[in-house]
Amino acid sequence: MARLSVNINKIATLRNSRGGDNPNLIQVAKDCERFGAQGITVHPRPDERHIRYNDVFELKQVVKTEFNIEGNCEEQKFVNLVLANKPEQVTLVPDILGQLTSNHGWDTIANQHYLQKIIKVFKDEGIRVSIFVDPVVEMVKAAATTGTDRIELYTEAYATQYHQNKEQAIAPYVKAAEVAHELGLGINAGHDLDLNNLKYFAQNIPALDEVSIGHALITDALYYGLENTIQMYLRQLV
Numbered sequence: 652m653a654r655l656s657v658n659i660n661k662i663a664t665l666r667n668s669r670g671g672d673n674p675n676l677i678q679v680a681k682d683c684e685r686f687g688a689q690g691i692t693v694h695p696r697p698d699e700r701h702i703r704y705n706d707v708f709e710l711k712q713v714v715k716t717e718f719n720i721e722g723n724c725e726e727q728k729f730v731n732l733v734l735a736n737k738p739e740q741v742t743l744v745p746d747i748l749g750q751l752t753s754n755h756g757w758d759t760i761a762n763q764h765y766l767q768k769i770i771k772v773f774k775d776e777g778i779r780v781s782i783f784v785d786p787v788v789e790m791v792k793a794a795a796t797t798g799t800d801r802i803e804l805y806t807e808a809y810a811t812q813y814h815q816n817k818e819q820a821i822a823p824y825v826k827a828a829e830v831a832h833e834l835g836l837g838i839n840a841g842h843d844l845d846l847n848n849l850k851y852f853a854q855n856i857p858a859l860d861e862v863s864i865g866h867a868l869i870t871d872a873l874y875y876g877l878e879n880t881i882q883m884y885l886r887q888l889v
């Protein structure tokens with residue numbers, strides 16, 4: 652059964668909007684775990700518009716499940732932050748500066764040597780590495796030679812197409828996941844997964860290890876409450 656990591660970026664967005672400490676990010680992380688989350692994900696960005704670098708140090712002290720830090724490893728500040736905190740997992744995302752949200756996976760062919768080098772930096776410190784990739788077989792095959800432990804399949808395209816044609820939407824992910832599994836890679840997934848599309852995704856990707864979900868889950872929590880919402884998401888993964 653795939654594990655659920657709750658991305659708490661949006662809690663930090665809300666907190667930062669008033670400059671104070673309400674909602675308290677650390678308490679929310681603890682509560683997510685108490686309500687059943689099997690991991691906590693954060694994606695600090697250079698402008699610190701939601702997660703601040705300092706939040707990561709505080710979260711590291713309290714997260715008891717899997718701590719997953721996502722971000723752009725081309726930023727030295729991000730690399731230093733991860734190495735200083737040694738989370739269970741780092742997810743490398745090829746964001747460009749000022750990007751609204753993540754919108755593409757790595758070109759694992761063009762960046763093969765760079766990825767081999769940077770992945771080793773984290774793995775030498777005992778940190779599991781996952782890299783963000785589009786569901787493209789060539790990219791998955793080249794991911795396998797970078798030394799990464801896992802890939803995270805970027806699911807925005809799946810989420811967008813799901814309502815029109817879910818069979819068509821899932822097809823490239825099934826293929827990419829089969830290849831990843833054959834090559835010995837672990838499989839994570841995330842971006843725009845929600846209560847409508849999650850169950851079908853998990854049912855069709857049997858080797859799925861983990862999903863990280865933030866935007867939709869935190870939005871749903873406004874209506875259903877955080878505890879109830881986390882339980883609802885966990886039920887989609889059974």
Ligand SMILES: CC(=O)[C@@H](O)[C@H](O)COP(=O)(O)O
Pocket residue numbers: 658660661694696721744751752753783841842865
């Ligand atoms: C890598 C990924 O898909 C998510 O981490 C997403 O980028 C969330 O980041 P924002 O909350 O900044 O949109």
Ligand SMILES: NCC(=O)COP(=O)(O)O
Pocket residue numbers: 658692721803840841842843844863864865866867868
């Ligand atoms: N890695 C994806 C993630 O952490 C959350 O993405 P989203 O659910 O906020 O789109």
